[in-house]
Amino acid sequence: MRQTDVLIVGAGPTGLALGIDLARRGVDALVVERGATLAPGSRGKGLQPRTLEIYEDLGVLDAVLDAGGPYPVGMIWQDGEQAGEHRMFDPAEAGEEGSRFTGPWMLPQWRNQEILRARLTELGGAIVFGHELTEIEQDAEGVTARFASGGPVRARYAVAADGGRSAVRRALGIGMTGETVDPDPLLVADVRITGLERTWWHVFPPAGEGTGFLALCPLAGTEDFQLAAQFPDGTDLAPLLGPGGVREVIAARTHLAAEDVTEVRWSSSFRPRAALADRFREGRIFLAGDAAHVHSPAGGQGLNTSVQDAYNLGWKLGAVLGGRAPAALLDTYEEERRPNAAAMLGLSTAIHRGEARRGAKTRQLGLHYRASSLSEETRPAPGPIRAGDRMPDLTRNGTDWTVVQQEDGVFLVRPDGHVGWAGTTERDAREYRARVGFF
Template identity: 30%
Template sequence: MHDVVIVGAGPVGLALACELGLAGCSVVVLERETETGSPFRAAPLGRRGLSAASVEAFYRRGMLESLVTASGTQEMFGAAPEAGAPQRPRFGGHFAGMMLDGSLIDADSLPFRLPSPAQESLATDLEAVETVLSEQAAKFGVEIRRGVTVSAVSQNGEGVVARAGEDTYEARWLVGCDGGRSTVRRLAGFEFVGTEPQFTGYTMLADLADPEQVSPGFHLTPTGMYIRLPGAGYFAMMDFDGGAFDRSRPPTREHLQEVLRRVSGTDVTVDEVHIASSFTDRAMQTTAYRRGRVLLAGDAAHIHSPLGGQGLNTGIGDAVNLGWKLGATVRGHAPDGLLDTYAEERHPIGAAVLDWSRAQVATMRPDPYAQAIQAVVRDLIATREGATHVFERLSGAWIRYDLGSEHPLVGRSAPDFGLEDGTRLGDLMEDGRGVLLDFSADRRLHASATAWEDRIRYAAGTARNDLGSGAVLVRPDGVVAWTGDRHPDAEAFERAATRWFGAPAAAGPA
């Protein structure tokens, strides 16, 4: 019996497998597809943007340099900039196809931001992400079985059984990371609710007879939207047909040409279509992320329009949040209720992302009301405050979990604190433990921290910028769990450590 069965070997399932493997769990990943390669996962069709929050997750596990290299964007990786250096992002992103001006973004105003090697978003593709995560998972002994289609799931108080044909896979826990049409979600009886689609979207690799008629970039038009990437033959279109065409029949050259002409307002001619697919903006979310010993993450738990790459980034956030909590539960030192905080923290994030997607779709609609809204949005994002607000949403900097503390740093992704000896917080997180940074002059928390040394790494020293804190406790997912003043209270630290990491080793299991 394995500790955890993960269904789905996409980025979310693999990221979760890495976290669980790092925690010392035995993990098997079941994937329906027999092969890893696919034109829909490689660039340009598989091109995605990782938000700063997702890039940070790779950085904290020592995978960022490998990911940057695999993505073919080596020039974006380097040492952390000096404190006080400009931190303006190279790429601002877009809202409903309306591009942000990166020069307007006040990145220094984003909450608790410090210079870091993981400064900004990263252009990558699904193939690169999955390759790096697969290699990391292999280091931890994670087993990936391909060509396995799960057909039944059953559970009791002790474990879960997944059936695939004549084979059965037993585990203490099962996590469905098997995408928007999740089999696990259906078999385990999760309720899936939300809103129906407004458009059918298309992606295609195609040759045009007259490519000069459609210029590269994002184009929001009175009849929809189209995107053309320069030099790759890549096109995406959004046609507001209520989602009627999606998967109803194969998209032919004639149909794709008709849609491109309609949304571009040109008489462009599509010579040849090499490959194409369709999608919609259907926005749905499960009412719960856990039923007994079955959990969901990524698109299995929430689906929406792919605009802005929010699905991939939200899924990676799910995996990072769930991984250490499920790992602690498997290993037997999780405090009561720790696993329940996965849904408590991530369900509201998923709901907010769905609403962000709906707002973009409503703004894109081809009617006079939406076009009036577009004019207002264009004016707002042309301001410093408006551009910064949208960038904050796209980067993930807006995310803060309610951990019951009024301190504005608690519940946020931890800044990349740097010690005077050159050590950075990101360097301290690669082994998957929490981290206690003690900036106090008398190292007063050291004695208390030793009781959790198997789960919390203690690091002391003077910080280049401690943001006014005397100590900071960081969870394995990089979220600040507690912070102390210049003279941190050892008892307050111990309460926070017990809440998130269980009883100290000397006291036995939580």
């Protein structure tokens, strides 16, 4: 039986980001993936400013910036003619909310995963492919997982990062509460096309009754376009998932011919929905990413919220496993992340339904943990930055806590960049430091 400190089930962005965070803290973590390779497809292609800050700390920002690019402006088409521009995102100023990142950065999810995998490997971590989870159980000392092939794994803790249909969540009997955001299904695909400018995100409104919108977005850093095509409720998309079906859809709803689609590299379908796990923890097993919350793709919040889950949990597991903090620190993971995930689910749904814009909230720089039991504000007159807030422009102290002294107080900043304690002198933080493992 293989032994490890943390078993991470799922090698998507959530599991890989968590694996990186643990590896750089010296934690023995094993990432297992049921597929034979990393998942294909552009899928979640937008990285928000807060995620870029996290990626900088994880050591992958340069690779992400080199491989991706900014989002293009939308171009609306009518009857084969360009009818006008459409701005997908509200503009942001440089330095807004204390970040040098001003808007989403496009990076196809398959490339994102490759970059994260390379960083994990660089840090000595590994992924074991072809391991489909069949059983998971726990006792007072740890977790035992069994798979369809390969031997069992014994870990002190386990993290379900295995997506919206999480086998771990189902095995634990944790329910999800949610709703269908839109009954109309979507066909998505990565395609290569000749004769279509890569300057624009091309949007084709519904051509008539019984159709929906179609969009072709040039994927930064590649030769591909991401296709998204909406269909009426009840449409069987299975016959359209092959190359011929994808070409047929594009030819029917745009000025392009089927032969202009030179390659169909990946395709899938889904119905937009929003769902939140009833709890994010069962004993020594945690839920993260899509295993804990499923978003509409509108607004680009799903992948980004998932990476923040990993970033929140990583330092806490590292501190507990390293003997620097009591196990009670892990209780704050669900306390902090579930309310934030619920808020982002609501935002994604509102954007999908046209009730909200892609603006400051989607950039995720303002998310905070003020209500957390881990946040202590002891100043009689708090300033604009309070306990629980993200500390802007933070010069990090490696993977540890950081002391920041400013005109309006002293801040103990957590390894994930949020203020844990705020007061007037560092001496007053002794009790807090002992409780959270900041010595």
